[in-house]
Amino acid sequence: MKSDWSIARSVLALVLIAGCNNDQKEPDIPKSFSASEAIFDDFDVYAHPMKEAVYQDKVILQDIKGPNERERFVVGDIITATSGQTPQIFSGVAINQIATASPDDVQTDATPFQKRERLHNELSDWIQKAPVTEKREINLTINRPADYVPSYDRFERAIALGKVNSQTDAKNIRAELANEQQAIVEREQNILIAEITGVGGTILGKCLNSFCLSVEVTPPQLKKLNANDRIHFIDPVTKIQNNVIGGLEVLAGAQISQYVDANFDGYVSPNRIDAAILEHTSFNTTHPGFKNSTSGSRIGVKRKCTGGSCSAVASFGTAQAHATATSGLLAGDLMDGQDATITTTDARSDRSGYGREATVNMWQAPYDSDIDEALADISNFGYPVLSMSISATGDTTCLGSGVLSEEVNDLFDAGTVTFFASGNNGHVSTTNCVVEEPGSAVGAFVVGAHVNSASTDGEIDVRSGSIATYSDRGGTSSEGQRTIIDLTAAGCRQNLFSTSGGYGSTACGTSYSAPTVAGSAIDFIDFYKSTFGNGIDDPTSLTANMLLMGDRQGESGFLNIGFSNLWGAGRQKMRKFDSAGMDNPFQYGSLTTCIDHQTGIYQPLNNGNRISSDVDVLKAVVFFFDRRHEDGVMDDINLFLERSSDNVTWTKVRSSVSAVDEKERVFHADFSGNYYWRLKVFGYSVTADQTACGTNSMKVRYAWFFEDSDREVAEDLDDIDTED
Numbered sequence: 063m064k065s066d067w068s069i070a071r072s073v074l075a076l077v078l079i080a081g082c083n084n085d086q087k088e089p090d091i092p093k094s095f096s097a098s099e100a101i102f103d104d105f106d107v108y109a110h111p112m113k114e115a116v117y118q119d120k121v122i123l124q125d126i127k128g129p130n131e132r133e134r135f136v137v138g139d140i141i142t143a144t145s146g147q148t149p150q151i152f153s154g155v156a157i158n159q160i161a162t163a164s165p166d167d168v169q170t171d172a173t174p175f176q177k178r179e180r181l182h183n184e185l186s187d188w189i190q191k192a193p194v195t196e197k198r199e200i201n202l203t204i205n206r207p208a209d210y211v212p213s214y215d216r217f218e219r220a221i222a223l224g225k226v227n228s229q230t231d232a233k234n235i236r237a238e239l240a241n242e243q244q245a246i247v248e249r250e251q252n253i254l255i256a257e258i259t260g261v262g263g264t265i266l267g268k269c270l271n272s273f274c275l276s277v278e279v280t281p282p283q284l285k286k287l288n289a290n291d292r293i294h295f296i297d298p299v300t301k302i303q304n305n306v307i308g309g310l311e312v313l314a315g316a317q318i319s320q321y322v323d324a325n326f327d328g329y330v331s332p333n334r335i336d337a338a339i340l341e342h343t344s345f346n347t348t349h350p351g352f353k354n355s356t357s358g359s360r361i362g363v364k365r366k367c368t369g370g371s372c373s374a375v376a377s378f379g380t381a382q383a384h385a386t387a388t389s390g391l392l393a394g395d396l397m398d399g400q401d402a403t404i405t406t407t408d409a410r411s412d413r414s415g416y417g418r419e420a421t422v423n424m425w426q427a428p429y430d431s432d433i434d435e436a437l438a439d440i441s442n443f444g445y446p447v448l449s450m451s452i453s454a455t456g457d458t459t460c461l462g463s464g465v466l467s468e469e470v471n472d473l474f475d476a477g478t479v480t481f482f483a484s485g486n487n488g489h490v491s492t493t494n495c496v497v498e499e500p501g502s503a504v505g506a507f508v509v510g511a512h513v514n515s516a517s518t519d520g521e522i523d524v525r526s527g528s529i530a531t532y533s534d535r536g537g538t539s540s541e542g543q544r545t546i547i548d549l550t551a552a553g554c555r556q557n558l559f560s561t562s563g564g565y566g567s568t569a570c571g572t573s574y575s576a577p578t579v580a581g582s583a584i585d586f587i588d589f590y591k592s593t594f595g596n597g598i599d600d601p602t603s604l605t606a607n608m609l610l611m612g613d614r615q616g617e618s619g620f621l622n623i624g625f626s627n628l629w630g631a632g633r634q635k636m637r638k639f640d641s642a643g644m645d646n647p648f649q650y651g652s653l654t655t656c657i658d659h660q661t662g663i664y665q666p667l668n669n670g671n672r673i674s675s676d677v678d679v680l681k682a683v684v685f686f687f688d689r690r691h692e693d694g695v696m697d698d699i700n701l702f703l704e705r706s707s708d709n710v711t712w713t714k715v716r717s718s719v720s721a722v723d724e725k726e727r728v729f730h731a732d733f734s735g736n737y738y739w740r741l742k743v744f745g746y747s748v749t750a751d752q753t754a755c756g757t758n759s760m761k762v763r764y765a766w767f768f769e770d771s772d773r774e775v776a777e778d779l780d781d782i783d784t785e786d
Contacts, residue, residue, distance in 0.1 A: 106229050107227070107229075108221075108226050108227060108228055108229055109153070109594075110596040111138050112221045112597070113154075113221055113224070113226070114224050115154075115155050115221075115222040116222055116223070117135070121222040121223065122137065123135060123137060123655065123656050123755060124215070124218070124219055124222070124754045124755070124756075127656045127755065128157070131160070133157050133158065133160060134157070134158055134160050134656065134663045135157060135656075136155070136157075136654065136663065136665070137154070137156075137653060137654045137655070138153075138597055138652045138653030139151065139152070139594040139595065139597055139652055140152045140649065140650070140651040140653070140669075141593075141639060141650050142648075142649040142668065143641060143646050143649070144646075145646060145647050149641050151593070151594065153594055153595055153597070158655070158663045158664055158665060158666075159663070159664045160664075161661065161662035161742050161743070163660055167700070167719075167744060168719060169721065171721060175696060175722070176459075176543075177463075178295070178459070178463045180296060181288045181296050182295070182296060182297045185198075188298075189288075193281075194280060196281065197278050197279065197280055198298070199266060199276065199299045200276070200277050200278075200299065201274060201275070201277075201296075201465040201466075202294075203272075203273055203293070203294040203465050203469075204251065204273040204274065204275070204294060205291070205293070205294045206250075206273055207250065210752070212476070213236075213239040213242075213243050213475060214476060214477040214600065214601065215475075215753075215754040216242075217236055217477070218600070232596070237444075240271065240443075240476070243271055243476070244270060247269070247270075247271060247272065247273055248268075250292075251268055253292065254275065254290075254293070255268075257290060257292070258287065261283050261286045262280070263287065264277065264278040265277060266278055266370045267369070267371055267435050269435060269438030270438050270442050271439070271476070272437065272441055272468070272469045272472040273294070273468075274434055274438060274465055274468070274469060276431055284296070294692070295463060295464060296465075297465040297466075308520075308555065309414055309555070309557060311520040311524050312551075312552050312555065312578060313416075315521040315524025315525040316524055316552065316578070316636060317635050317636040317781070318581075318582045318585065318636050320643055321585035321586070321636065322585060324589075324638075324642070325419075326585050326586075326638075327395075327417065327418040327419045327420075327584075328393065328420030328584045329419035329588065330588055335417070335419075335421070335447075336421045336423055336443070336445040336447075337393060337421070337446070337447040337448070337449065337580065337581075338363075338424075338425060338443065338445045338447065338478070339388065339422060339425065339450075339580075340425045340427060340437070340440065340449070340452065341384065341424070341426055341452060342384070342426070342427060342452045343382035343426070343428075344378035344380060344382045344385055344426060345364075345378050345385045345386060345424050345426070346559065346560075346561050346563065347378065347381075348377075348563065349386065349390065349394070349559050350396070350400045350401040351390055351394035351413070351415075351559055352389075352393070352422065356399050356402075360393065360395070360419075360421050360422060361422055361423075362422065363425075363443065364376070364423075364424050365425050365439060366378065366425075366428070367426065367433075367439060368428055370435060371435060372425070372439040378424070378426050380561075383560065383561055384451070384573065385424075387555075387558040387559055387560075387573075388449065388451050388574065388577045389422060389424065389577070390415050390558060390559030391415045391416065391578055391581060392420075392577040393415050393417045393420045393422040393584070394413070394414050394418070395414050395418035396410040396411075396413055397410050397411065397418060413557045413565045415577070415581050416577075416581025417447075417580070417582075417583075417584030423443065425440060427452070433452070433466060434465055434466060437466065437469035437472070437473060438472070440473060441469070442476075445478055446477065446583075446584075446587055446599065446601070446604065447481065447580050447587070447604075448473060448479070448480045448481065449481050449580035449581075450482045451483040451571075451572070451577065453482075453483070453485055453499065453500070453501060459502075459542070460495035460544075460546060461542065462500075462504055462542075462691050463691075463692045463693065464500065467503035467506075467692065469500070471503050471504065471505040471689045471692065473505065474505030474601050475505075477599060477600075477601055479507050479601045479604050480500075480503075480505065480506050481507050481579050481580035482501050482506045482508050483573045483575065484497050484501055484508050484510045484511075484534040484536070484547055485497055485501065485572060486534070486573075487532070487534050488531060489535035492535070493538050493539075493540055494541060495535060495537045495541035495546065497535075497536055497537075498534075501546065502537070502542055502546055504544075504687060504688060504689060504724055505601075505687060507549070507579070507605055508536070508630070509548065509549055509575050509578075509579045509630075510529070510530070510549070510553075510572060510575065510629065511529075511530040511550055511551065511552070511553025511571065511575040512529050512550045512551070512552065512553065512629075512633055513527040513530060513552045513553055513570075514530050514531055514554070514570070515554055515570065525633070525635075526633070527633075529629065530550075532553075532570070532572070533550065534572070535627055536627035536628065537722075538627060543722040544722055544723050544724065545624075545625045545626060545627040545630065547626065548605075548725075549579055549609070549612050549630045549632070550615075550630060550633055551575035551578040552634075553570050553574055553575040554568075554574070555568070555569065555574050558574070582611075582634070582636055586598075586604075586608070586636070589638060589640075593639075600763070601687070602654065602685055602687055602762075603652055603765075605685050605763070606652065606685040609631050609683045609685060609765075610637065610767065611631065612634065613631075613632040613633045613635045613783070613785075614632045614681075614729055615629045615632035615633055617629070620632075622729045622730070623727065623729070624718050624726065625725060625727060643782065644769050645770040645773060647674070647677060647769070649667065649668055649669075649766075650766070650767040651766055651767075652765040653665070653763070653764060654761065654762065654763050655743070655761075655762055655764075656755035656756075657686075657699055657744070657745040657762045658748055658758060658760075660748075662699075662744030663742075664742055665740060665742075665743065665766075666738070667739040667766070671738075673738070673739050674733070675733055675734045675735070676770050677733040677769065678733065678769070678770055678771035678772075678784075678785075678786060679768065679769060679784070680729065680730050680733070680739070681727070681729050681766065681768075682701060682703065682728050682729075682764065682767075683725060683764065683765055684699060684700075684701045684727075684762060684763070684764045685725045685763050685764075686699055686724055686725075686760050686761065686762045688750055688760065690752075696722070697760045698722075698745075698746040698748075699743065699746065699748065700743075700746050701719075701742070701743055702714055702717050702718070702728070702744065703716040703730055703740075703741060703742075704739070704740050704742055705735075705737040705738065707735070709738045715730055716728035719746070721746075728741075731786040741764065743764050745760065771784040771785065771786055
């Protein structure tokens with residue numbers, strides 16, 4: 063068992079109410095209201111904070127947002143450690159006070175998002191200029207039916223209703239939901255196929271689990287399709303592009319070592335965590351680093367997508383460098399003697415990847431038109447992580463509304479976070495967004511790069527190196543608006559897996575930073591499942607938590623609020639939220655709630671008690687997934703940090719109020735004065751209807767941690783950078 067068994071578990075619903083006193087209240091829970099059972103003695107138990115989360119015969123958050131008009135349910139996990147006490151974990155449903163608008167909620171309205179036309183500009187020109195008999199391949203997406211519900215939301219409903227009690231139940235129900243999704247998609251596809259063939263178009267391919275088709279048309283046929291309101295977007299088929307510091311330096315500098323050294327590396331008994339990787343080139347599936355110990359294989363699915371469909375293959379043919387290197391970073395492992403020629407622990411670790419015990423599932427999309435089929439195919443499997451270091455060139459409008467962006471959002475709906483390499487176009491212009499599709503999808507976790515060369519100061523550069531000259535800039539006020547970039551990681555590595563079965567490759571690019579972050583996300587999932595339960599299966603939870611893993615670097619110094627369109631959350635610095643990874647006293651929480659228009663929730667910190675001056679730093683983030691961004695619409699949800707001397711009158715200390723981002727962050731480094739502290743998550747403008755929260759309400763994930771920064775010798779945290 064990998065969990066820290068010094069942690070005392072409490073199977074209770076934790077009521078956290080920011081009221082007029084600081085007493086921690088025992089929950090008065092009706093019989094129909096049950097907290098999640100965090101049971102870890104039986105590895106087949108599916109522990110989840112939404113388990114039996116029913117109040118008055120209604121599913122919490124999805125059917126009922128709170129017990130009354132003044133309070134709101136929140137769901138998730140919290141761990142708290144105070145000096146001299148054993149850390150306590152709470153998992154389940156809490157009740158928080160609703161937040162209302164106050165005069166100091168400063169907010170500036172943004173320029174409305176750009177909205178693209180149904181037909182891509184390139185195709186508009188083609189219709190006008192091409193011969194009427196010329197044929198061209200296009201990709202298109204279909205408008206979702208009004209009653210469409212994302213499959214992960216349906217899965218959480220099944221958890222709340224008591225239908226998911228074991229890992230086997232979870233696997234089977236998610237498979238059933240994927241089949242239901244496929245049937246809905248096929249129904250909508252068939253309606254449109256009849257209309258496309260009716261105007262003379264040819265169907266080249268059907269996406270398995272996403273609302274998309276590949277079609278061949280002439281200019282007159284395309285003109286007719288552009289008038290069809292069943293169609294959401296129509297895009298040209300575009301070109302694909304691929305986007306050294308050794309493994310030891312990255313492990314230490316990005317603070318991944320604390321996970322893999324504690325065996326949080328992709329194996330949660332009795333199952334390995336599944337990760338997918340999508341590449342243009344061929345993988346070396348016989349590389350010893352993909353063995354299960356000295357024999358067998360950790361490669362799961364091997365699928366090749368071409369000619370409008372995807373199918374299983376025995377091998378991918380002649381291995382190529384790019385796919386072999388990126389897959390090795392994601393899940394390569396030599397630590398169990400897989401390669402008898404590599405004998406020392408350091409040499410093995412230096413060549414290994416980061417999700418070392420995960421099952422790696424490989425997809426190849428060899429041609430321009432195959433990425434959409436591949437993304438749709440991957441969504442049918444429900445893996446938590448996809449590493450993607452290929453992109454479609456030519457579209458850097460950063461609107462997040464192309465066919466491939468929609469499919470990345472479909473993956474998010476199905477429970478998969480796509481860790482996407484931002485690209486290698488550079489960032490000289492401060493007004494030009496150069497992230498290529500589908501990186502601007504609101505459901506993509508976009509990874510830039512720092513470090514310009516493999517021949518550097520090693521771990522020092524991983525911890526504090528400058529932004530890579532090739533790393534892309536995200537959205538600007540004139541293009542894309544959202545910051546888009548989420549995190550940076552070391553973009554140069556030596557000892558990469560090579561096509562020969564060795565480790566001779568050295569390369570730089572965001573192609574190598576993306577699988578580094580994706581692999582460490584696997585490690586975090588392993589840790590979370592082993593410590594708290596399965597709430598991390600929610601893609602909003604994984605995204606929010608990975609946004610906590612940056613050092614706050616910005617272009618002009620470290621940021622106390624918001625994110626950078628070049629650095630995102632900053633350089634990757636993984637944190638492990640237990641007594642071995644945090645400086646006592648500390649608290650960490652990760653919770654979900656529903657936020658309505660002009661309302662929000664208060665989240666009391668330290669369980670509603672005062673925070674002592676022993677605490678030095680706090681970092682908190684908010685993330686929400688609003689796929690209406692595809693159509694130029696997105697809610698505006700803000701994050702505030704407040705303090706009070708009497709738990710009655712509150713003063714704002716930090717305000718993160720971007721009007722154009724799907725994420726917010728606050729940081730603070732002064733907790734003198736023995737104050738009460740709380741977060742305020744507030745919906746400045748909320749109009750969403752198609753989330754799990756219902757009409758005019760957005761599902762929001764927020765996470766935070768605070769800790770001491772003394773790093774005493776006895777705590778053995780000298781290898782973990784302080785946050786301040």
